[in-house]
Amino acid sequence: MNLGAVKKHSAAEAGVHCAITLNVREGREAEFEEVLIRFVQRSLDYRGTTGVHLIRPAPGSGSREFGILRSFQSEAHSREFYSSDMFKQYKIDTAELVEGEPVIRPLHGLEAFFRGTGAAALPRWKMAAVTWCGVFPTALLWSHLLGPRLTLLHPVAVSAVVSLAIVITLTWFVMPCLTKWMRPWLHKH
Known part of the structure; x- marks a missing residue:
């Protein structure tokens, strides 16, 4: 409780x-x-x-x-x-x-994304599902926006830039919003 x-x-x-x-x-x-x-x-x-x-x-x-x-x-x-x-x-x-x-x-x-969202420990599968809901569209967005603009770079450098954009977007926008919006589902028994 x-x-x-x-x-x-x-x-x-x-x-x-x-x-x-x-x-x-x-x-x-x-x-x-x-x-x-x-x-x-x-x-x-x-x-x-x-x-x-x-x-x-x-x-x-x-x-x-x-x-x-x-x-x-x-x-x-x-x-x-x-x-x-x-x-x-x-x-x-x-x-x-x-x-x-x-x-x-x-x-x-x-x-850390899921801290303070409820009294009981959340099932890992729910944390994974919410994380995927954030990662998939964010990765898709940044791959399409940045990938074509970075064609002159080595593929490893492209991956590094795209993954940096994904991590920043997830950390400061997507995951805090998703955990707030999906709180009722996360804690549904």
């Missing part, structure tokens, strides 16, 4: 995105959630933080695994946040509430 999503910038902006998972001790879930929400509210003002999305286990699932998706302006901001006194205090405040260490994993590539 979604605890809430807070964003300071649009989903289309670049940045660093991290997925954090941790297991809460049995019977301490409500207490952990209170501490977590207070921490998240304070942490949003931390320099370079651009958003956070909290995920709790589904009721009746038996899982005690919580998820946190954090976004930062840059890798330097992420490193600074995770070494800050505020984060160290949060670790102290939750030490008795969690089992083991949290797993902090950076999100790259396709995972």
Whole structure:
């Protein structure tokens, strides 16, 4: 279940995105959630933080695994946040509430496009389908627009220029729009 999503910038902006998972001790879930929400509210003002999305286990699932998706302006901001006194205090405040260490994993590539679009992990086949819906027309467009104009270049150079145009178009326009438009389908059960 979604605890809430807070964003300071649009989903289309670049940045660093991290997925954090941790297991809460049995019977301490409500207490952990209170501490977590207070921490998240304070942490949003931390320099370079651009958003956070909290995920709790589904009721009746038996899982005690919580998820946190954090976004930062840059890798330097992420490193600074995770070494800050505020984060160290949060670790102290939750030490008795969690089992083991949290797993902090950076999100790259396709995972970052789909961040924050829902509480549950999306099926890979749906991510692949949405990605194909973006890649196919974008590749077709740039191949037809640039290919004929670059005939004097070596085929490898043509591929490099066309693929650069595709990547830029996908990253800053197509994928952010597709994930927004297709959100209802992506999360349909």
